[in-house]
Amino acid sequence: MxxxxxxLTLCSVLFQAKAQNNVNFSxxxxxxxxxxxxxxxxxxxxxxxxxxxxxxxSVNGNISQTPSFAYVAKISKRGKIEKQTPLIWFxxxxxxxxxxxxxxxxxxxxxxxxxxxxxxxxxxxxxSQIEFLLKNPNTIPSLYFAEMNKENMSISDLxxxxxxxxxxxxxxxxxxxxxxxxxxxxxxxxxKGQKVEDFTLPNKEGKHVSVTNGxxxxxxxxxxxxxxLFSIASIDLLEQLSQMNNDTIELITIWEDPxxxxxLNTYQDPKEKITWTNLWDEYGFASTYLNRTMWPMFFVINExxxxxxxxxxxxxxxxxxxxxxxx
Numbered sequence: 001m002x003x004x005x006x007x008l009t010l011c012s013v014l015f016q017a018k019a020q021n022n023v024n025f026s027x028x029x030x031x032x033x034x035x036x037x038x039x040x041x042x043x044x045x046x047x048x049x050x051x052x053x054x055x056x057x058s059v060n061g062n063i064s065q066t067p068s069f070a071y072v073a074k075i076s077k078r079g080k081i082e083k084q085t086p087l088i089w090f091x092x093x094x095x096x097x098x099x100x101x102x103x104x105x106x107x108x109x110x111x112x113x114x115x116x117x118x119x120x121x122x123x124x125x126x127x128s129q130i131e132f133l134l135k136n137p138n139t140i141p142s143l144y145f146a147e148m149n150k151e152n153m154s155i156s157d158l159x160x161x162x163x164x165x166x167x168x169x170x171x172x173x174x175x176x177x178x179x180x181x182x183x184x185x186x187x188x189x190x191x192k193g194q195k196v197e198d199f200t201l202p203n204k205e206g207k208h209v210s211v212t213n214g215x216x217x218x219x220x221x222x223x224x225x226x227x228x229l230f231s232i233a234s235i236d237l238l239e240q241l242s243q244m245n246n247d248t249i250e251l252i253t254i255w256e257d258p259x260x261x262x263x264l265n266t267y268q269d270p271k272e273k274i275t276w277t278n279l280w281d282e283y284g285f286a287s288t289y290l291n292r293t294m295w296p297m298f299f300v301i302n303e304x305x306x307x308x309x310x311x312x313x314x315x316x317x318x319x320x321x322x323x324x325x326x327x
Contacts, residue, residue, distance in 0.1 A: 070088050070095060202280050223254050228295035
């Protein structure tokens with residue numbers, strides 16, 4: 001139960017962010033078991049649904065691009081999100097759904113042409129799914145599933161897939177994430193002692209800022225996520241390091257958040273303490289290149305631009321190490 005409450009609290013906090021598009025989801029769920037908790041899943045988030053006695057519901061959600069998708073889900077006793085419908089794609093500012101809870105059949109007005117393709121991909125697993133994606137790279141669902149499963153695909157297959165994407169579909173978030181993943185992988189695995197290749201990421205004004213180029217100071221790069229409470233707690237530690245620092249070490253915080261709105265508009269009070277370089281890992285390049293395995297992670301780079309230390313987690317031991325570097 002604690003896991004469920006933590007998950008719901010996190011989802012609620014994340015959805016306080018203002019996104020680019022607001023969408024109304026409404027409809028009816030028939031034959032629902034009394035007292036059962038139902039949720040609406042979006043791209044990376046879930047929202048609790050308040051179901052009336054006659055099965056009707058209505059809720060607003062935020063999305064970062066269209067076409068996008070939604071699905072109906074429940075949460076297991078262990079806190080796992082369990083989808084009850086396939087991904088349902090839409091591109092308008094509203095979606096009306098009728099769902100029979102008994103057999104999970106659903107009806108939606110004006111289904112998008114590629115809905116059946118999406119359901120086909122979703123039903124395929126492993127090698128069969130990858131083979132289908134390689135043969136059908138130029139649909140929105142194909143881009144979504146390829147991006148979601150990019151770490152399970154070989155680099156050669158992923159490159160082949162990306163080469164078949166049209167110029168129009170290259171503007172989607174899914175393709176840009178794939179492109180940045182391949183670009184980071186092309187640089188090779190970063191190890192201690194190696195020089196960190198320069199890359200740029202956007203700040204809150206949208207200006208791309210160089211992370212390493214032309215800087216002779218020692219740096220501490222912090223890789224955070226707004227969905228990680230330990231990342232939020234680490235802001236106080238970095239504030240202490242900033243006060244201890246005599247401009248000899250540059251602090252850089254990089255946020256691996258799904259949207260700019262999540263990055264800027266969630267946990268605003270603690271984030272207002274950030275006076276150092278603060279960037280958004282928009283398409284996941286930094287996370288892949290730095291080989292992020294958890295949040296938070298701290299990467300120490302010396303004056304020659306070499307990675308000298310990787311510190312994982314937020315605890316007394318990691319705080320002591322970071323303070324010793326700054327002292």
